Amino acid sequence: MYKTSELRDKEVINIDTGEKLGNMIDIEVNFEEGCIEGFVLPGERNAFRLFSKNTELYIPWSAVKKIGSDVILIEIKERTIKV
Structure with a gap:
């Protein structure tokens, strides 16, 4: 078990x-089912960040393949961007 x-x-x-x-x-x-649905990562950095929207990358929990001592390995084919 891991802490957030x-x-x-x-x-x-x-x-x-x-x-x-x-x-x-x-x-x-998801508190109703007692499970993690996914997590959010910062989006791509942009040199013109002052003029662009902040984007975030959503990773569904089903994409997690392994949690190691230093890294979380995921497998995704396409990025899901949240704005």
Whole structure:
């Protein structure tokens, strides 16, 4: 069992592409069913961030393949962006 603070400290890596996606900034919990639905990562950084909307990357919990001591390995084919 993990605390949310422990999960937030782990780097998230997509095993499909090998890309480092960052660290969690939020976790989506379904309290009615008592499970984690997914989590949110910061979106891509933009040089013109002052002029663009903040975007976030949503990762469904079903994409999590392994939680290690330092990283969370996920497998996603397409990114789901939240604005």
